Amino acid sequence: MSDTGEVVYVVDDDTSAREGVAELIQSAGLTAKTFASAEEFLAAPRPKTPSCLVLDVSLPGLNGLDLQQKLAQTNPQVPIVFLTGHGDIPMTVRALKAGAANFLTKPFDDEELLGAIRQCLKVAALERRAQTLEHSLKSARTQLHGRYDFAQILGRSPLLRDALTRAAQVAPTESTVLVTGESGTGKELVARAIHHASARADGPFVAVNCAALPDTLLESELFGHERGAFTGADRQKPGRFELAAGGTLFLDEIGDLSAAVQVKLLRVLQEREFQRVGGTATLKADVRLLTATNRDLSAEMAAGRFRSDLFYRLSVFNVHLPPLREREDDVLLLADHFIRTLGPQMGKGDLTLSRDACDLLRRHPWPGNIRELQNAIERSLITSEGTLITAAHLALRPSPAPPPPAAAPRPAVPGSPPSSLDAMERQAILDALQRTHGHKSRAAALLGLTRFQLYTRLKRHNIDISPDWPARATFERSLPPRAVPHAHVQSRTLRVSSLASQTDDPDSSICYRRWNFGMRSASKRDQAGGAHGAGEIELAGSRSSSSLKADPE
Numbered sequence: 218m219s220d221t222g223e224v225v226y227v228v229d230d231d232t233s234a235r236e237g238v239a240e241l242i243q244s245a246g247l248t249a250k251t252f253a254s255a256e257e258f259l260a261a262p263r264p265k266t267p268s269c270l271v272l273d274v275s276l277p278g279l280n281g282l283d284l285q286q287k288l289a290q291t292n293p294q295v296p297i298v299f300l301t302g303h304g305d306i307p308m309t310v311r312a313l314k315a316g317a318a319n320f321l322t323k324p325f326d327d328e329e330l331l332g333a334i335r336q337c338l339k340v341a342a343l344e345r346r347a348q349t350l351e352h353s354l355k356s357a358r359t360q361l362h363g364r365y366d367f368a369q370i371l372g373r374s375p376l377l378r379d380a381l382t383r384a385a386q387v388a389p390t391e392s393t394v395l396v397t398g399e400s401g402t403g404k405e406l407v408a409r410a411i412h413h414a415s416a417r418a419d420g421p422f423v424a425v426n427c428a429a430l431p432d433t434l435l436e437s438e439l440f441g442h443e444r445g446a447f448t449g450a451d452r453q454k455p456g457r458f459e460l461a462a463g464g465t466l467f468l469d470e471i472g473d474l475s476a477a478v479q480v481k482l483l484r485v486l487q488e489r490e491f492q493r494v495g496g497t498a499t500l501k502a503d504v505r506l507l508t509a510t511n512r513d514l515s516a517e518m519a520a521g522r523f524r525s526d527l528f529y530r531l532s533v534f535n536v537h538l539p540p541l542r543e544r545e546d547d548v549l550l551l552a553d554h555f556i557r558t559l560g561p562q563m564g565k566g567d568l569t570l571s572r573d574a575c576d577l578l579r580r581h582p583w584p585g586n587i588r589e590l591q592n593a594i595e596r597s598l599i600t601s602e603g604t605l606i607t608a609a610h611l612a613l614r615p616s617p618a619p620p621p622p623a624a625a626p627r628p629a630v631p632g633s634p635p636s637s638l639d640a641m642e643r644q645a646i647l648d649a650l651q652r653t654h655g656h657k658s659r660a661a662a663l664l665g666l667t668r669f670q671l672y673t674r675l676k677r678h679n680i681d682i683s684p685d686w687p688a689r690a691t692f693e694r695s696l697p698p699r700a701v702p703h704a705h706v707q708s709r710t711l712r713v714s715s716l717a718s719q720t721d722d723p724d725s726s727i728c729y730r731r732w733n734f735g736m737r738s739a740s741k742r743d744q745a746g747g748a749h750g751a752g753e754i755e756l757a758g759s760r761s762s763s764s765l766k767a768d769p770e
Contacts, residue, residue: 254276269318402539458491556594646660
């Protein structure tokens with residue numbers, strides 16, 4: 218009996234021949250099972266696929282060649298050794314074309330038959346191994362597809378969901394995609410999701426960080442090189458375009474490409490072909506190209522560091538990933554995910570975030586985005602000892618200190634707009650706070666924002682309206698022309714008692730009880746055309762009293 222479980226089936230209507238073959242097979246340490254006809258073989262229960270079938274050609278009823286064809290429809294992997302007492306060349310050719318492993322004529326040599334059977338067993342073992350590997354590969358692909366599915370990317374932020382919707386729309390196509398966003402926002406993760414949702418999902422996904430390699434090596438990495446192309450090139454090496462054939466090539470940090478490599482990449486995109494470094498053969502580029510960058514390629518083009526023709530080839534479809542600071546609702550969601558995934562790897566049980574840790578995570582600007590958040594959670598898991606992660610465990614570096622408070626810049630020309638969108642947003646927030654006397658809820662309503670959104674923008678623009686910081690604003694006022702017969706400056710003081718303008722906002726730093734207003738009237742030189750004077754308002758005080766002073770320039 219065989220220890221390996223190999224079974225050799227013998228089908229022959231001649232009893233003596235059938236038993237003789239079975240004894241020969243058993244003498245070689247294999248298991249043999251015999252059948253008198255093709256019909257008996259087909260009707261018998263077979264718990265295992267035979268490793269080899271020794272089959273007589275001339276059988277009553279269904280002959281050996283017909284049985285071979287029938288088996289090929291259901292199990293083409295069964296290797297067959299044919300035996301015949303009167304074979305001819307056409308019969309042999311027919312059997313071999315149909316997939317027979319060997320064709321022997323009776324009387325046969327015992328060693329020749331055993332050799333043919335052993336060869337069949339090797340083929341059967343290789344086929345089973347190939348099937349196992351194929352099954353494992355399919356399973357791995359299924360797991361990868363699930364891991365990099367768009368639905369597996371965490372986040373409820375509308376900006377992120379919109380970006381993922383765009384990525385899912387372009388995924389089934391062959392279009393080139395440019396993924397933009399700050400470092401650490403998950404550009405490669407989105408690129409992998411695009412690949413696994415495309416028709417090239419079964420092909421390779423090859424990623425290259427263009428910023429990690431010098432120009433001399435990057436060209437060889439992308440296009441490959443021939444033996445002797447440069448010093449140290451002792452053998453031919455395929456490039457990433459070749460390795461990614463039939464799949465997707467992802468070029469990260471595409472904005473760091475040198476001018477020379479940009480030219481060669483442009484040719485690949487235009488002609489869909491390339492040559493290895495030092496080679497003359499032209500190779501086809503059967504890849505889909507995905508690229509990513511954290512740079513502003515428009516600014517790079519304006520500065521002459523990035524080719525405009527290459528940019529338009531790469532940005533057929535753009536997907537922009539928002540920074541974490543603009544995904545306010547996702548910070549705690551991602552933090553909890555990292556705790557659940559990293560905790561078991563580090564031998565930690567169920568941990569939760571304390572209230573101060575949650576507040577710190579919400580307030581932090583996250584310049585390193587998701588990568589910084591993951592590092593902070595991993596750091597907290599290392600230092601935490603109980604089941605609670607506190608703000609101290611996170612050990613986040615404080616964000617850069619805001620500049621000292623100063624008066625808002627006065628426009629050089631009345632009515633001139635701020636120089637950037639950020640400056641326009643900051644000025645709009647300051648104007649709303651000035652109009653509502655620092656009342657956050659009213660300022661948010663005036664701007665069409667929620668209180669939480671206003672707080673986020675106050676943090677982003679370093680606008681501090683805490684009690685120890687005097688609120689400042691710059692205004693322009695117009696003094697009407699006066700007919701003043703003398704050039705003396707007149708002084709007036711207006712004192713208003715019990716002017717209650719108390720806010721109902723508990724966070725507001727100013728409650729108005731009394732105002733002192735000192736103002737100088739316009740001098741005679743203001744008569745000509747009603748000169749405009751600019752002054753500065755300073756609101757300072759406690760919850761019980763406040764003063765407003767205007768000093769015209």
